[in-house]
Amino acid sequence: MFxxxxxxxxxxxxxxxxxxxxxxxTARGPRHRIVSYLGELxxxxxxDWAALAERFQEPLRLQQQQRRWFEPPAEPVPQQVxxxxxxxxxxxxxxxxxxxxxxxxWQKLGLDRLLAEWLPAGQEEIDWATVIALLVVARxxxxxxxxxxxxxxxxxxxxxxxxxxxxxxxNPERLYRALDRALPLKPAFEKHLRERLGELFPVQFDxxxxxxxxTYFEGQCPNNPQARRxxxxxxxxxxxxxxxxxxxxxxxxxxxxxxxAGNTNDTKTLREIVEAMExxxxxxxxxxxxxxxxxxxENLQYLRERDGQYVVGTPKSMLRKFEQQLVAAGxxxxxxxxxxxxxxxxxxxxxxxxxxSRDRAAKEEAMHQRFVERIETGLTAIGKAAASxxxxxxxxxxxxxxxxxxxxxxxxxCFQVEVKVLEPxxxxxxxxxxxxxxxxxxxxxxxxxxxxxxRSNLTGHSAAELWKMYMQLVDAExxxxxxxSDLVLRPIWHQYENRVQAHILICFLxxxxxxxxxxxxxxxxxxxxxxxxxxxxxxLKSTDxxxxxxQGREIRLRCVSRPDDDLAILLYRLKIAPPSRLQPPxxxxxxxxxxxxxxxxx
Numbered sequence: 001m002f003x004x005x006x007x008x009x010x011x012x013x014x015x016x017x018x019x020x021x022x023x024x025x026t027a028r029g030p031r032h033r034i035v036s037y038l039g040e041l042x043x044x045x046x047x048d049w050a051a052l053a054e055r056f057q058e059p060l061r062l063q064q065q066q067r068r069w070f071e072p073p074a075e076p077v078p079q080q081v082x083x084x085x086x087x088x089x090x091x092x093x094x095x096x097x098x099x100x101x102x103x104x105x106w107q108k109l110g111l112d113r114l115l116a117e118w119l120p121a122g123q124e125e126i127d128w129a130t131v132i133a134l135l136v137v138a139r140x141x142x143x144x145x146x147x148x149x150x151x152x153x154x155x156x157x158x159x160x161x162x163x164x165x166x167x168x169x170x171n172p173e174r175l176y177r178a179l180d181r182a183l184p185l186k187p188a189f190e191k192h193l194r195e196r197l198g199e200l201f202p203v204q205f206d207x208x209x210x211x212x213x214x215t216y217f218e219g220q221c222p223n224n225p226q227a228r229r230x231x232x233x234x235x236x237x238x239x240x241x242x243x244x245x246x247x248x249x250x251x252x253x254x255x256x257x258x259x260x261a262g263n264t265n266d267t268k269t270l271r272e273i274v275e276a277m278e279x280x281x282x283x284x285x286x287x288x289x290x291x292x293x294x295x296x297x298e299n300l301q302y303l304r305e306r307d308g309q310y311v312v313g314t315p316k317s318m319l320r321k322f323e324q325q326l327v328a329a330g331x332x333x334x335x336x337x338x339x340x341x342x343x344x345x346x347x348x349x350x351x352x353x354x355x356x357s358r359d360r361a362a363k364e365e366a367m368h369q370r371f372v373e374r375i376e377t378g379l380t381a382i383g384k385a386a387a388s389x390x391x392x393x394x395x396x397x398x399x400x401x402x403x404x405x406x407x408x409x410x411x412x413x414c415f416q417v418e419v420k421v422l423e424p425x426x427x428x429x430x431x432x433x434x435x436x437x438x439x440x441x442x443x444x445x446x447x448x449x450x451x452x453x454x455r456s457n458l459t460g461h462s463a464a465e466l467w468k469m470y471m472q473l474v475d476a477e478x479x480x481x482x483x484x485s486d487l488v489l490r491p492i493w494h495q496y497e498n499r500v501q502a503h504i505l506i507c508f509l510x511x512x513x514x515x516x517x518x519x520x521x522x523x524x525x526x527x528x529x530x531x532x533x534x535x536x537x538x539x540l541k542s543t544d545x546x547x548x549x550x551q552g553r554e555i556r557l558r559c560v561s562r563p564d565d566d567l568a569i570l571l572y573r574l575k576i577a578p579p580s581r582l583q584p585p586x587x588x589x590x591x592x593x594x595x596x597x598x599x600x601x602x
Contacts, residue, residue, distance in 0.1 A: 004034075016040070077585040082550040092544040095141075096158040096560055097537030100578055102137040103162055105513045108200070108520075111136075114192050118185055130163055131178035134170070139510035141534075143488035146175040158542035161558065161582040179502035186505055190256045191280060193512055197253050201519045205281070207250040207469060210273060210290040211476040212266045213483075215490040216241040217500075224497040228262035234490060242492075244504065245269045247277060252475035253515050256280065257508055259501060267296040274308070287311060287458065289473050304349075304457060311456040311469045314352075318453050325354055326447055334464040342463040345455075353454040353463045353470075361450025368445055371411030372437075378404040379417065379435050386419075386431035394419050397431055413441045482514060483507055486531065524573045536567050542582060558583040 004021040017040050022033045106112060115129035137159065138149045154160075154170045197203050214232055216239035221227035227240040234241075241262035247255045258273050270290070277286075288303065292313035303310050319326070322343060331339040337358035344351055382400055385391040391400075397419050405412040415435050422430040454470050483489040489507045494500045517530045526533070545557040560578050563571060571577055 075587050077555055077587060081547075081555065083555075084548045084550065087548040089546045090543050091546055092542075092558075094158045094160075094542040095156055095538065096542040096578070097540030098141040098534055099137055099157045099159050100162060100540070101517070101534070101537055101576075102140045102513060103133070104576060105140075105516050105520075106133055106136065109193065109512065109516060110196050111189075111192070111509070114188065115185075118188055119181060126165055126169055126174065128178055128181045130165060131174060132182045134159065134163060134165070135175060135178060135182070135506050136509045136513065139487055139506050140513050143486075143510075145493060146172050146179075150175060158560075158582065161542065176499070179499055179506070182505060183498055183502040186501075187280070189505070189509065194255055194281065197512075197516070200516070201251070201253070201523070203249055203251055203253055205249060205255075205286070207287045207289060207472065208255070208277065209248045209250065209252075209473050209476040210245065210270070210288060210294065211473065211480065212243055212245045212260075212269055212294065213480040214241045214243050214262065215484070215492060215504075217495075218491045218493050219495055221495050221500075223495055224500055226259065226261045226497055226500070228264075230261075230263035234484075239491070242500065242504075243269065245273045246476060246479055247273060248476050248479055250469075250472050250475070251519065252479060253519070254479065254508065254512055257504070259504055266293040267299055270294055270299045271302060274303070274306075287469065289469055291473060300457075309456075309458050311454060311458065311466055313470065314453045314455055316448075316452070319448050319451060322352065322354055322453065323444075323447070326356075326451060331356075332464060334467055338467075340463040340467045342466075349457060351456050351458065351461075351466070353456070353466050354451065355454065355467055356451040358450065360452075364449040365446075367410055368414075368449070371408040372414050374408045375404060375411050375415055378408075379415070379433060383433040383435075386433050389430065391431055392429055394421055394431060397433065401433075414438055414445075479511065479515075483511055486514065487511060520574060524575075526570060526573055533570060536570060539564070539567065540578060546588070554588040556583075556586050556588050557581065 004019050006017055006019055019034050112129065112133065115132060119128045119132075121127040121129075134154070135146075135149075138144065138153060141157075142153055144153060150170050150172045155167045159165070160167055194205075198205070214230070214234060216232060216234050216236045217224075217227055218239070221240050226242050228242075229237065229240055230243070232239070232241055243260040243262060243264050243266075244257055245260065246257045249255060256277060258269070258276055260269050260272075274288070286309070288308060288310045290310075290312055292315055295312045295314060300310065300312070302308075325341060325343050331341050333339050339356055341354040342351065343354055379401070382391065382397065382404070386397060391397055401417055401419070405415070405417075414437050416438055417433070417435040420432040420434060422432055454466060456466050458466065487507050487510050489504070492500055492503055494503050514530055517533070518528050521530065521533065522528050539561070540563060541561045543559055543561065545559050547555040547557065549555060559581050562580075563578070
């Protein structure tokens with residue numbers, strides 16, 4: 001049973017009273033039956049009935065509905081009313097454009113339908129699907145901590161109207177628990193996005209780009225076994241970290257990711273990521289593209305045994321085997337300043353591609369020159385210290401030289417250094433530092449500057465085709481840059497493993513929104529710079545326009561600012577348009593009218 005408010009109009013008057021109603025099932029569906037008329041209720045009686053409703057074991061949502069029934073219904077606003085334009089004002093400005101577009105992307109990807117299926121609304125006060133959407137929108141628009149979202153960011157946006165979640169209901173605890181709800185759905189998210197992205201855009205899944213990065217923590221993370229110290233791409237070896245392996249298509253659209261312990265070598269991640277992708281999308285033949293950091297003979301043999309195909313980078317040291325091909329003719333230009341050459345392997349199982357870039361050669365030449373000059377300056381200073389007698393210990397001199405060469409390893413091979421101990425007639429020990437440049441190193445440096453080597457087990461492809469496949473790996477690298485810069489993946493403040501995993505999942509979903517917007521802009525002829533469009537959309541605000549009337553009361557209009565001509569053109573190209581209002585006109589309570597506003601201006 002439940003309480004029902006009954007409203008009747010008689011002789012121009014509105015009468016309101018309450019009834020106790022029972023719900024029962026029939027062959028034609030549920031029906032309501034009035035058990036007892038309660039008549040009009042005083043405020044005290046209303047409180048008593050509300051307290052009685054809370055004692056029953058009913059869902060929390062129904063309990064709140066009982067409370068709302070005692071609130072007076074919204075008084076309709078007339079179609080025409082006289083407004084005092086001298087006292088019109090604007091209140092409650094909120095950010096609208098970015099969060100509105102993020103929700104449009106969320107719905108375009110069908111993530112709202114996915115969560116409605118996997119996380120149907122239950123007894124929770126705010127359904128978890130809405131809170132997860134809030135977390136992803138926040139990461140997309142203004143990456144920050146859950147505490148900042150709850151305390152500051154949310155109240156400055158129009159999400160209260162767009163999501164229907166009151167400001168006071170957004171708190172860190174609810175956001176943290178939503179992370180726990182989202183994490184088990186990672187496989188469902190990846191499978192759904194693979195299908196949905198294929199429906200939205202002409203995506204090809206024959207070429208998979210794979211790369212690994214790391215992100216570090218603030219804190220010791222004693223409760224996270226994956227948090228380990230390892231090679232830090234963020235230049236924070238003092239912090240624990242985790243490694244993330246990301247798979248994207250040739251268009252840069254993400255397909256999936258895996259999280260590894262922070263001390264995992266890149267070569268140890270390939271098997272797990274390949275098996276994960278095959279478990280989700282089958283073992284159809286695909287071309288894997290990854291950088292030399294993931295390359296090992298064991299990994300390549302593993303792919304060949306599974307009939308896998310690959311185009312990979314190689315360590316710089318392998319160029320030595322192709323020294324004769326570097327000086328021989330037969331290069332083909334594939335881009336401005338870039339030439340390639342096909343070099344079949346002796347066994348015929350693989351194909352090697354030599355590539356050289358004019359811009360890369362100039363960069364490496366400048367780097368070699370800088371390191372060589374630093375070493376020359378350092379060796380000269382060490383030699384002077386030895387000649388003057390300030391440096392007498394041969395072991396100390398050796399350590400200084402080793403440290404100098406280690407800090408400038410790009411030019412260390414150019415020098416041959418020897419420390420000699422001299423004993424003059426006076427009996428005082430002197431050191432002599434002798435060094436010379438290696439001609440062979442200099443010749444090889446000039447020959448190999450700007451060159452790199454690729455290897456593949458694909459057949460029937462030209463050097464230009466293989467090179468273009470490999471160069472698409474920059475999309476995976478760009479994905480990590482977007483994660484770390486625009487979406488602020490690092491640093492991670494969570495200390496528990498499941499919360500860290502959920503944080504990375506939210507960043508992944510926000511990146512999917514980012515790439516969806518990028519593809520959407522590209523197909524609409526707007527380029528591929530989401531940040532530019534988002535900066536334009538920041539100018540759209542949600543505001544309350546307060547209209548004082550001749551009846552001594554005020555009307556509130558919750559409006560959205562109108563896009564200027566430039567932004568209107570962008571939105572027209574995307575075939576979307578923001579709403580003009582977020583709520584119907586409402587009377588403000590009489591006691592809400594400020595005294596200064598109620599009085600006529602001088």
